[in-house]
Amino acid sequence: MQTKIRNWLLSTLAVAIFAIVGCNPQATSAPTDSPSASPSATASVPAVVPSSPQANNLPRLEGKATVVMTVKGSPITIEVNGTDAPITSGNFVDLVDKKVYDGLVFHRVVREPQPFVVQGGDPQGKNPNFPLEQLGTGGFIDPTTNQPRNIPLEIKPDKASEPIVYSKTLESKNPKLKHIRGAVAMARSAFPDSASSQFYFVLADQPFLDGDYAVFGTVTQGMEGVDKIQQGDRIESAKVTQGIENLKRG
Known part of the structure; x- marks a missing residue:
């Protein structure tokens, strides 16, 4: 019983810690007791694709792509799933293709008391003089507009072909793409559309x-390289090796 209580407390603490780190320059931190902004941010009814001009102009990946990320000389192969997460995948592939990730730092690595996540992608980390402990609040600034690019929370329910849930967490807790070992996902703040x-x-x-x-x-090759990443390690390079033709930039 004590072991079960301890594991529950660890999981709860992990949610609280995780909720406050992934964000963009404009976002506020989530409450420390919940990974979502508020109870009203959950819904079991799928929503339509965002119709705002910003959402319409976001990159989309129509199909799949392969990205190879190199860290400490070790290649990490990622299969990017635009079939089930087209906007999230399109954003990632577009940023890879723009060389946004090259040279960025993994500012957060949590392996104790149990393996959790390795997190990076804050553009502020490209500056070698930027303090490591202050990373985790930055996001991509589109040079064409000089504005932050944020994407909507995008989750597809399991065994559902359409539609995808946008801008709301999934109350059923049963998405098609799950947080299994080797999964790759977007960090955000309390605001659902802050990734x-x-x-x-x-x-x-x-x-x-x-x-x-x-x-x-998901990581299809090189997970042993991910397991070796330490806080402060940099992404040497990230390249789209297959599927760039599936990227539609909006």
């Missing part, structure tokens, strides 16, 4: 995150 460029690798199955954060890919 930008920060992403994380999942080090062990984390089902309590399912339905709250958008998984968009």
Whole structure:
């Protein structure tokens, strides 16, 4: 019984810690007791694709793509799933193609008391003089508009072909793309539509995150390289090796 209580407390603490780190420059931190902004942010009824001009102009991945990310000389192959997460995947592939991730730092690595996540993608980390402990609040600024690019929370319910849930967490906690070991997902703040460029690798199955954060890919080769990433390590390069023709930039 004590072991079960301890594991529950660890999971709850992990949710609280995770909720306050992934964000964009404009976002506010989530409450420390919940991964979502408020109870009203959950819904079991799928919503339509966002119709705002910003959402319409976001990149989309129509199909799949392969990204190879190199860290400390080790290639990490990621299959990006635009079939089940087209906006989230399109954003990631577009940023890879723009070389946004090259040179960025993994600012958050959690392996104790149990394997959790490896997180990076804050553009502020490209500056070698930027303090590591202050990373985690930055997002991609589109140079064509000089405005932050944020993407809607995008989660597809399991065994559902259409539609995808946008801008709301999934109350059923049963998404098609789950937080299993090797999954790649977007970090965000309490505001559902605050994801930008920060992403994380999942080090062990984390089902309590399912339905709250958008998984968009999985590591197909090189997970041993992910397991070796330490806080402060940099992405040497990230390249789209297959599927760039599936990227539609809006």
